[in-house]
Amino acid sequence: MSAPLLALLDGSIVDVATPLIRADDLGVVRGDGVFDAMLVRRGVLGDTDAHLDRLARSAEILALPAPDRDGYRRAVDALVAAWDWDAAPEALARLVLTRGPEGGGDPTAYVLMLALSASVVAERTDGVRVLLLDRGFDGEVVAGMPWLLPGAKSLSYSINMAAKRHAHEHGADDVLFVAPSGRLLEGPTSTLVLDVDGELLTPEQDGILASITLEQLERGAPAAGLSVRHAPLTRDDLARARGAWLISSGRLAAAITSIDGAPYPASPLHETLFRILDV
């Protein structure tokens, strides 16, 4: 396993083991900042613009300064040049922006490059056992409440991490969040796609994160004879679907193999869908 690499926005590579962040940085003491994560395979970047756009949208929702796009590009380029692609052919570049020290000062900005873990790579072929967990709120309700930061990829991810821990403690790999109304939402770090009678359906993106992997699927679907549609989805849709996936930048697509311990069918569209994302 390759050690993580760290780059600053001036393009310098610095030792990740050397502390970078002040103890009073609002990113630490308040989870007050944003991030984005982008897959890099054998040195080939994904859609950097799309990830920088989403980072900028997240920053705007949190009233943070606009990210320094050129700086993030410099940092990513430096990491791509410094990474050992033979040792770790796939890596995630995590772009971070915090509000900076509490008493005032510049935002903290950097990019971390981490080898994609073997367990994440395995999910592309083995799929994921999923637990349905209530998210406590309805996406379409919080979408109209900007103070709840809907649609932002903030650093305040402790609930997403706790939900994944809960899944691991209960014999599952990942989580699908459901609203109290019964609407299907998203995974803690992924987007849901269903195969319903050969059509790909995904939840309305109200109050949940806009997925860049989904955009890629939407662009590639027509040429593969598939269509993707946003729809209000419920547990009933999950029950009648021919199969389902959690999609995200790192794992691309992981087929859901069980839900709450019960086996779940494999969609005949899996190979086609995976090929669209596996570029």
Next chain:
Amino acid sequence: MSAPLLALLDGSIVDVATPLIRADDLGVVRGDGVFDAMLVRRGVLGDTDAHLDRLARSAEILALPAPDRDGYRRAVDALVAAWDWDAAPEALARLVLTRGPEGGGDPTAYVLMLALSASVVAERTDGVRVLLLDRGFDGEVVAGMPWLLPGAKSLSYSINMAAKRHAHEHGADDVLFVAPSGRLLEGPTSTLVLDVDGELLTPEQDGILASITLEQLERGAPAAGLSVRHAPLTRDDLARARGAWLISSGRLAAAITSIDGAPYPASPLHETLFRILDV
């Protein structure tokens, strides 16, 4: 304004301007950690045990290692000794514990001491103009969902900070969160107390944070001829109350002077309630 001071759990005081935290600390990249905050007045500590107990409860909810209580005491003692109490007679000690670096390693633990801001001190006498904002979830519902971390003081506070920003942008000082059901919950960093016909009422602590300031009020109330009771409270209770406060470790009690722009009455119990907390 005194500069913040930083202490490690071995009791050493280190320069807050020198970076302490790795870029891949889960406290930063995932808001994955806990904190607690305690008022220190002219070197006199509040109920340190109560704050350490709550820090330990928060850590347990997040499945973090138990905090090193002796270490936190050493750090707080060192800060109390090093602080200039003439320059800043009141300070907040913020105890922080993160999960540590993503690839494994020890948790990150430290204590920050910050001068209580003049605006917080002023709220004790001037009160606060409050905005009612929907929190998106019902406290009694999430109380049964441990993966949503109810009752934990986690580092993932970006929504609490965003709600306060929203209040400031709309001519208010602070926020009172309300559940979709209409139940009154809490402030982003405070607990609600109502004066209803001379009795002090406060929301059931389901899915919201257990308040140490409230415990202090409950202990001191009988001797002052007051009683405190937990009750399911709604907007109607707010409308019929003789007055209300946001209470917290730093400001003690801030009377609510307006709600959503409309003037709100001052309780005749204000002086009595404040005296119980002002020790």
